[in-house]
Amino acid sequence: CRICVAERGAICSNLEVPFPSECLASIALNSLAPDREPRRGGITKELLVTGSVRWTADEARVLRVSVGSFLDHLSLVLETMEAFGPPAEQ
Amino acid sequence: MTVVIGFEGSANKIGVGIVRDGEVLSNPRRTYVTPPGQGFLPSETARHHRAVILTVLQEALDEAAITPADIDCVAYTKGPGMGAPLVTVALVARTVAQLWGKPLLGVNHCIGHIEMGRLITHASDPTVLYVSGGNTQVIAYSERRYRIFGETIDIAVGNCLDRFARVLKISNDPSPGYNIEQMAKKGTQYIELPYAVKGMDVSFSGILSYVEEAAHKMLDSGNCTAEDLCFSLQETLFSMLVEITERAMAHCGSQEVLIVGGVGCNLRLQEMMDAMCKERGAKLFATDERFCIDNGAMIAQAGWEMFRSGHVTKMPDSWITQRYRTDEVEVTWRD
The missing domain is CATH 3.30.420.40 (ATPase, nucleotide binding domain)
Structure with missing residues (x-):
């Protein structure tokens, strides 16, 4: 996880999550992407199917909260995959 | 036959229920109980749900004696309710729906109560x-x-x-x-x-x-x-x-x-x-209390009605919402 200061004084953070397969990566993406960040929360979050996540925030506090809850959500998705996977043949 | 699994966790109860054509196959539930004098707060409630949801899901499948392949649709509570607990439950519902290759369906919690009540009591x-x-x-x-x-x-x-x-x-x-x-x-x-x-x-x-x-x-x-x-x-x-x-x-x-x-x-x-x-x-x-109090089967039952009348929720539209009025849903399964 990298943290940097981007243009206009915003703080950004990048996270790379390795997955064993593209299929599992896209399942995780689809599970994690629908719930957006609060509209006026001063934060944006971008998820990519390559397994990377990028945040841009006005304040370190909101960045910490968002990254923290993302990691909680991610670990629940991974646990669910372990318990109820592997993906069925479509 | 249509089999629907329902996930509910909008408040301090977490439940997973399985319904097959009006028959409740299983409906396990856990309640987050706080000490006297204290209410339940969103983040602690979400933590409770997160800790037990996969166990409750396994119980629901075991009790119903079915495999994921037998399920036709995965229903979950879209809202209304507390944000953090709703997200926790939705994450698992979305993930298993994709793992099992089944359609996902977001259900209004209030509609769940009404449809469960109608099923159990046969009130017309x-x-x-x-x-x-x-x-x-x-x-x-x-x-x-x-x-x-x-x-x-x-x-x-x-x-x-x-x-x-x-x-x-x-x-x-x-x-x-x-x-x-x-x-x-x-x-x-x-x-x-x-x-x-x-x-x-x-x-x-x-x-x-x-x-x-x-x-x-x-x-x-x-x-x-x-x-x-x-x-x-x-x-x-x-x-x-x-x-x-x-x-x-x-x-x-x-x-x-x-x-x-x-x-x-x-x-x-x-x-x-x-x-x-x-x-x-x-x-x-x-x-x-089995069916009055929040439970998974009520979401499965409302989901069953909705799914049979053609509803599904696409993954990008499956966001949860803390406010979701009962009259926002078009009831396509009744005359």
Whole structure:
């Protein structure tokens, strides 16, 4: 996880999550992407199917909260995959 | 045959239920119980759900004796409710739907209660009183919507009871409302409390403030007992609910009442509602705690109706929402 200061004084953070397969990566993406960040929360979050996540925030506090809850959500998705996977043949 | 699995976790209960064509195959549930005097907060409740959800899901599959391949649709609560617990449950629902290659379906929690009540009681077209810790609504079906005829203008009736229980440090196990109900049976004296029906709507926050303020003074002076207060509060709140339900029935010309939601398993409320129904020659329908209180099967049942009439939720549209009114959903599965 990298943290940097981007243009206009915003703080950004990048996270790379390795997955064993593209299929599992896209399942995780689809599970994690629908719930957006609060509209006026001063934060944006971008998820990519390559397994990377990028945040841009006005304040370190909101960045910490968002990254923290993302990691909680991610670990629940991974646990669910372990318990109820592997993906069925479509 | 259509098999639907339902995930519910919008408040302090987490449940997973499986329904096959009107038959509840399994419906395990866990409740997050807080110490006396304390309510449940979103992040702690979400943590509770997260810790047990996969166990509850496995229990639901085992009890129903089915495999994921037998399931036709994965339903989950889209809202209304507390944000963090809703997200926790939605994450698991989305993930298993994709793992198993099944369609996903977001269900309105209130519709879940109504459809479960209709399934269990076989009420055909009832006036519905939906009373729980988060909602208080009088609902009737008309023209493809469950229309809200009356509702609380501030807090839910169950929230009023829960917060009153906190003032008296009444146990939250199994639920504050259940313990108030038991104590109320021993009440002997009716203490007059504010009565706040406003047209078709009700208000509970003023009553709560009044008892919060008065409770300890009255108890300390020995003028009444905690049991008297429980009794008086129940009588007042439930009278208000019966009044607006009766008015909705008169308006709709309805001869059936269905009580759903967690407060709906209170037998004193059922008794008062039944007295009103008898006077009008109407019939009361209610369910017990298995189906009144939040559970997974109710989401599965509403999901079953929706799925059979062609609804599915695309993954990008599967966001949860803390506010989701009962009348926002188009009811495509009823005439």
